[in-house]
Amino acid sequence: MPRLNDTERQELLSALDGWTLVEGRDAIRKRFVFDDFNAAFGWMTRVALVAEPMNHHPEWFNVYNKVDVTLSTHDANGLTRRDVELAQRMDQLAAGLTKA
Ligand SMILES: C[C@H](O)[C@H](O)[C@H]1CNC2=NC(N)=NC(=O)C2=N1
Numbered sequence: 001m002p003r004l005n006d007t008e009r010q011e012l013l014s015a016l017d018g019w020t021l022v023e024g025r026d027a028i029r030k031r032f033v034f035d036d037f038n039a040a041f042g043w044m045t046r047v048a049l050v051a052e053p054m055n056h057h058p059e060w061f062n063v064y065n066k067v068d069v070t071l072s073t074h075d076a077n078g079l080t081r082r083d084v085e086l087a088q089r090m091d092q093l094a095a096g097l098t099k100a
Pocket residue numbers: 055056057058072073074075076
C-alpha cells in the first residue's frame with residue numbers, strides 16, 4: 001500500500017472532519033469526547049470490530065470519556081488510504097455520540 005501523494009493528501013485529508021496532521025510524524029490524530037466511559041468504550045469496541053477485518057489498527061489512548069486516536073500505516077511508515085478509510089469509519093460510528 002503506497003503512501004498518499006501530495007494531490008491525495010490535499011483531497012482526502014482536507015475532507016476529513018476534525019483530523020489534524022501530527023507534528024514530526026506522517027500520521028493524523030483526533031480527540032473524541034463522549035458522555036462517559038461506557039459511551040467511549042462502546043465506541044472503541046465497535047471500531048475494533050471494523051478495524052480487525054480491515055487489518056488496520058488504531059493507536060489510541062482512553063481516559064474516562066476521552067479517546068485520543070492516532071492513525072498511520074506502520075507497514076508504509078506513513079499515511080495511506082487505509083488511514084483515511086478508518087478515520088471515516090470512526091467518524092461514522094461516533095456520529096451523534098460525541099460532545100463538542
Ligand atoms: C502483519 C499485519 O498485517 C500488519 O502488522 C498490519 C496490522 N495492523 C496494522 N495497523 C496499522 N495501523 N498499520 C499497519 O501497517 C498494520 N499492519
